Amino acid sequence: MEFNEKNEIVKEIEQRAILVGLSTGSKKEITTIENSLKELEELAKAAGAKVVHTMIQNKQKIDATFYIGKGKVDEIKILADELDANLVIFNDELSGAQMRNLEQVIERTIIDRTTLILDIFAQRAQSKVGKLQVELAQLRYRLPRLIGLGRALSRTGVGIGARGPGEKKLELDRRYILDRISDIKNQLDETKKTREIQRKKRKKNEIPIVALVGYTNAGKSTLMNKLIAMTDYDEEKIVYAENMLFATLDTAHRKIVLPSKEEFILIDTVGFVSKLPHALIEAFKATLEEVVDADLLLHIIDATNQDYEMQMKVTDQVLDELDVKDKSTILVFNKMDQMEGIQIPCGEDTIHLSAVEGIGMEELLSQIKGKIFAYMKKITLLLPYDRGDIVSHLQDKTKVETCEYREEGVYIEACLGPIDYNKYVDYMI
Numbered sequence: 001m002e003f004n005e006k007n008e009i010v011k012e013i014e015q016r017a018i019l020v021g022l023s024t025g026s027k028k029e030i031t032t033i034e035n036s037l038k039e040l041e042e043l044a045k046a047a048g049a050k051v052v053h054t055m056i057q058n059k060q061k062i063d064a065t066f067y068i069g070k071g072k073v074d075e076i077k078i079l080a081d082e083l084d085a086n087l088v089i090f091n092d093e094l095s096g097a098q099m100r101n102l103e104q105v106i107e108r109t110i111i112d113r114t115t116l117i118l119d120i121f122a123q124r125a126q127s128k129v130g131k132l133q134v135e136l137a138q139l140r141y142r143l144p145r146l147i148g149l150g151r152a153l154s155r156t157g158v159g160i161g162a163r164g165p166g167e168k169k170l171e172l173d174r175r176y177i178l179d180r181i182s183d184i185k186n187q188l189d190e191t192k193k194t195r196e197i198q199r200k201k202r203k204k205n206e207i208p209i210v211a212l213v214g215y216t217n218a219g220k221s222t223l224m225n226k227l228i229a230m231t232d233y234d235e236e237k238i239v240y241a242e243n244m245l246f247a248t249l250d251t252a253h254r255k256i257v258l259p260s261k262e263e264f265i266l267i268d269t270v271g272f273v274s275k276l277p278h279a280l281i282e283a284f285k286a287t288l289e290e291v292v293d294a295d296l297l298l299h300i301i302d303a304t305n306q307d308y309e310m311q312m313k314v315t316d317q318v319l320d321e322l323d324v325k326d327k328s329t330i331l332v333f334n335k336m337d338q339m340e341g342i343q344i345p346c347g348e349d350t351i352h353l354s355a356v357e358g359i360g361m362e363e364l365l366s367q368i369k370g371k372i373f374a375y376m377k378k379i380t381l382l383l384p385y386d387r388g389d390i391v392s393h394l395q396d397k398t399k400v401e402t403c404e405y406r407e408e409g410v411y412i413e414a415c416l417g418p419i420d421y422n423k424y425v426d427y428m429i
């Protein structure tokens with residue numbers, strides 16, 4: 001159910017969309033644009049719209065007035081009348097002037113890919129921080145386009161492009177938007193302090209952090225759930241995983257305790273998509289800063305997707321923007337249960353698995369262990385009987401291989417991380 005700014009219930013209008021893409025003509029580019037429009041259709045569905053037609057125009061150059069040629073614009077108007085479409089979605093970012101010009105001719109709501117992605121995020125964001133981040137991204141994107149946002153804003157609160165945490169006041173002027181941007185920034189700065197404390201705590205506890213990253217729908221959340229199920233199953237720990245784009249919008253942390261008692265924090269993150277709005281990356285930098293802290297990245301790839309190489313590149317680009325390109329990474333080619341004759345790269349730091357079927361999970365765990373516990377050192381200690389506190393700490397938190405109560409004290413052989421090692425090295429024998 002939707003509400004308008006006066007809090008009245010507004011009837012949900014079915015969104016019937018025409019998708020429009022532009023191709024500069026080369027054969028290779030045509031396949032790319034077709035795939036890109038398929039993805040745009042998935043995005044439209046994720047936002048709740050029904051796609052009634054898709055069209056591609058071959059054109060050497062983007063038209064400054066209409067983005068596509070004027071002939072095509074007239075064609076869209078006729079099609080929209082015939083197909084009863086009320087929304088036209090363009091595959092690239094439009095300028096404010098292009099939006100306004102298109103809307104004047106087509107007489108329908110005009111949005112672009114970025115607005116669509118922002119709308120999905122606006123619908124799904126759950127946490128307070130997530131909502132603020134999306135609103136910030138929407139405002140930043142709308143600011144230079146106010147001139148073209150006629151229809152999308154005139155029906156505030158209804159329909160794709162006009163939803164979101166800030167929808168109530170979006171028709172207000174630039175001044176308001178600028179004030180709101182600085183207000184949100186202040187609120188986000190506040191939440192940053194809390195997160196900073198949590199981050200420091202995690203660092204201090206010296207629990208390694210492993211982050212799942214990758215293209216949307218690759219299987220990150222499914223893999224997280226599988227690892228939870230294999231180690232310490234608890235219904236409450238399970239995260240949402242679904243066959244749709246952007247199922248995950250808020251990061252989730254779960255402690256994974258291995259049978260060997262070694263533990264790490266696993267982080268599930270928002271997925272990436274091609275042409276991910278820059279404003280959104282900027283906005284999500286705050287939650288993705290945990291990726292920056294991670295000791296290891298698991299880059300999950302949907303190996304069944306024919307565009308998986310492009311998707312890997314997109315992920316690398318976003319990681320680059322976050323300044324974490326050189327972090328220790330395992331490439332995880334997922335969905336191997338569905339593979340049919342596709343050649344997938346093999347090699348060091350590469351794993352083929354199926355998160356759903358649980359194939360390859362042991363190998364993954366052993367690679368993770370090899371990477372994050374490589375700094376563990378084996379040590380032999382003799383602890384006096386009055387230091388039972390150290391004995392229980394070691395038994396709870398580390399991998400104790402031998403523990404014998406001898407006459408001269410408690411004899412322990414264990415693998416320790418650097419902090420514990422330095423703390424107890426005095427008891428070494």
Ligand SMILES: Nc1nc2c(ncn2[C@@H]2O[C@H](COP(=O)(O)OP(=O)(O)OP(=O)(O)O)[C@@H](O)[C@H]2O)c(=O)[nH]1
Nearest residue numbers: 217218219220221222242243246247248271355356
């Ligand atoms: N066949 C098969 N499907 C899988 C596998 N792993 C995940 N999936 C499916 O892929 C879809 C997406 O899975 P998610 O775990 O939600 O993907 P995600 O990477 O978290 O996606 P976002 O949260 O949107 O970024 C779901 O329908 C899963 O069931 C696998 O190993 N094999």
Ligand SMILES: [Mg+2]
Nearest residue numbers: 220221247248
């Ligand atoms: Mg997910």
